Amino acid sequence: MQSAIVLGGGMIGVSAALHLQQRGWAVTLVDRREPGRETSYGNAGMIQAEAVRPYPMPRDLTTLLKIATGRTNDVRYSLSSLHLHVEPLLRYWWHSAPKRHRDAIEAWARLIAYATSEHDILIREAHADNLIRRAGYRALYRNAADLDLSIKAAKEDQREFGVNFRVLSGSELAKAEPILRDDLPGAIHWLDTWTVSDPGALVTSYAGLFERRGGRIVLGDAQSLRQTATGWSVDTDQGRLDAPHAVVTLGPWSPDLLHKFGYRIPLVRKRGYHMHYSGGASLDLPLVDKGGGYAMGPMAKGIRITTGAELTGMDALATPVQLASAEGSARELIDLGKRVEPEPWFGTRPCTPDMLPVLGQAPRHPGLWMNFGHGHQGFTLGPATGRLLAEIMSGETPAIDPAPYRPERF
DSSP states (O other): OOEEEEEOOSHHHHHHHHHHHHTTOEEEEEESSSTTOSGGGSSOOEEOTTOOSOOOOOOSHHHHHHHHTTOOSSEEEOGGGGGGTHHHHHHHHHHTSHHHHHHHHHHHHHHHTTHHHHHHHHHHHTTOGGGEEOSOEEEEESSHHHHHHHHHHHHHHHHHHOOOEEEEEHHHHHHHSTTSOSOOOEEEEEOSOEEESOHHHHHHHHHHHHHHTTOEEEEEEEEEEEEETTEEEEEETTEEEEESEEEEOOGGGHHHHHHTTTOOOOOEEEEEEEEEEEESOOOSSOEEETTTTEEEEEETTEEEEEEOEEEOOTTOOOOTHHHHHHHHHHHHHSOOEEESSSSOEEEEEEEOTTSSOEEEEOTTSTTEEEEEOBGGGHHHHHHHHHHHHHHHHTTOOOSSOOGGGOGGGO
16 A cells, blocks of 8 residues: 655645545645644635636736735735745746736646536535535626626636626626625626635545545644655654655645755745624625625625735735725625624735646655645645546546646746
8 A cells, every 4th residue: 555645734635635545545644733724714715617717917017007006905015025026926927928828727727627526526425515505606896897898708718618607787686685785787697616604614524534534634744844765754743754655735835845855936925814794794695896806705604705915925914904905895885794803814825927736746856746836726626636646646547637737847
C-alpha cells in the first residue's frame, strides 16, 4: 500500500486525501488546526459551475485608475504592502492579455466542468446534503448598461460552455426577492451553481468521511516538512510522521514552505473579509451585487457578506474598509439587521499570475506534490483537482490533460 502525507486541511487538502484514499493509499492529513478552519471556512459558500472564466487583471486605464484612486470596492490595496505584490502583479498583467487569458480560460473551464459532479459524489457519501441547495445564485445590477453587457457575456458562455442562466427584469427580480428595493434594472440568475449554508461544515463533513474510511487527521507543523532517505517527514503532536509522498495543499502558505526546497512560485495573495448579520430580512438565494463589489448569502449564522480583493501583507492587521462599504451598499438594498460577530473574519485567496492552479509533482523532488493556487475557486474546485492529482499520483490516465497546471511552468 502506498502512503502519503497531505499538508493542509482545507477543501483542497481534504479532497485530495479522499481521492488518494479511494485509490488504496494510506493517507494522513496534517494541519495546524482542525479541517475547514482557514480559507475554506470564510468564502461565499458557492460551488460555481458558471465560473468558466478566471478573473483577469484589468488592463484598461479607466478601471486601473479607479483602483489606484480607491474608487471601486472590488479591489483595494495597502500602499505599505504593495511592494510585496509588484512581481506577481506584473506577471498577472502579462497573462491577462486577451490571447493568454483565452488559453487560461480553456484550461480553467476543463476543471470547472467537473466541479459539481465531483462535489456531488462526496456530498452524498458524507451525508452532507442538508448543507446544499441546488438553485443557483443571482447577480444583480444597478446599471442597465452593465446588465446588458453581462447578458451578452452570459450568452457567449452558454453557447461555448453550456452554462445555464435566466435573465430577470427589475419586476421579476423584485418578485423573486421581495425584500429588495424595487427600482433595480434586473439580474442574471445563474442556475447551475450550488450554494452551501456553512462552508466550514462541508469541509468538516468531508473530513469525517475520510476518517470513517480509515484516514488519520493529526495536528502538526507543515513548515517542518523535510526530505529523508525514504521520502518525507513532518513533526506532529503525535511525533514524527514519515511517508514516501507529501502533498502540499496549504493555499496561500504553500510558496513559503516550497521556498526552502528551492521553488519560487509567485502568488497574488488576495485578502477577503466576511461578516454575518441577523435580525433583518431573509434572502431566498445568494446575491452578488456587481456594482457594490461584494456577495451576500443566507448562511447558518445569518446573512454573510463577503468582500472583494485586498492586496496587503499576509500578516497585516485587518483593515475592513471594503466590508464597511459593502455593508453600506447592502443596506441600500435590504434590511440587513445587526452584526453577529464583534470583528470581521478575513482570509487570503491564493491566485497564480496565470490564473491556473499549481498541480503535479515537484520537478526536482520525487514524491513531493503540489495542489494549490485555485484563486477564488478553491472551494469549488477542491474535489475536481483532488481527483486529478490522485489520478496522476496513482499512475492512472487522468480525466483531463494536466499539462497546463504543472509546477515546472514557474
